[in-house]
Amino acid sequence: MLGITRDGVYKLIYRGVLIAYKISSRFTVVFRKDIDAMIEARPYERKPKATSLATDENGEAITEFYTTKEIIEKFGVSNSWVFAQAKRHNIPKVYHRGKTLWSKEHCDRVFAAKPEPPKDEDWISYSDVGAEYNLTHDLIHNYVKYHGLRRKKVGKYTYILRSKIDAILRPPML
Structure with missing residues (x-):
């Protein structure tokens, strides 16, 4: 039946x-x-299509959007960073054909203000430590954690004090 x-x-x-x-x-x-x-x-009822309109703080319609991929390429950030910052700063988004579209104006404001790496010569990035001492990222992280070294996170990069990591990794002078 x-x-x-x-x-x-x-x-x-x-x-x-x-x-x-x-x-x-x-x-x-x-x-x-x-x-x-x-x-x-349970009759069949067609659901109304979701509106693909986003509004800003003033209630005005947003018409220009970036895709997640465009944000990653333009600002040099990771996928998870896009979603984390969007949540943190309440960036308006719209879903269209399986893609997330983000407000251009809001993204330019949030991601253009990306913090610069530390200018101070006392800090060194994990990748620089890895190149200098031929270590993997995980091994550096273990050294930092084990010795309780101070870290500074800027964007997606982590910096540690050069003097402290040199003291641990440099061979002793005789």
Whole structure:
């Protein structure tokens, strides 16, 4: 009657959408009135399409957007950084055909103010330490954690004090 498989009928029963009566371990009865009641209770209703309009703080419609990929390429940030900053700064977004679109104006404001790396010569990045001492990122992280070295996070880069890491990794002078 419903045009579905036996398993489909049992799924409707287990979800509580369709009422059935178990007579024995091998015999289940579903009355026609219960099928009709199920159909009456759940008519097909077309959901209205989601609006693809975003508004800013002033209630004005936003018309220019970046895709996530464009933000990553333009500002040199990671995918997770885009979503973290968007959440932190409440950047308006819209979903269109499976892609997330972000307000251009808000992104320019948030990501253009990306902090610069430290100018002080006392700080060195993990990648520079790795190149200088031929160490992996994980090994450097373990040294920093084990010795309790001070770190400075700027954007997606982590910096540590050059004097402290040199004291640990440089061979002793005789």
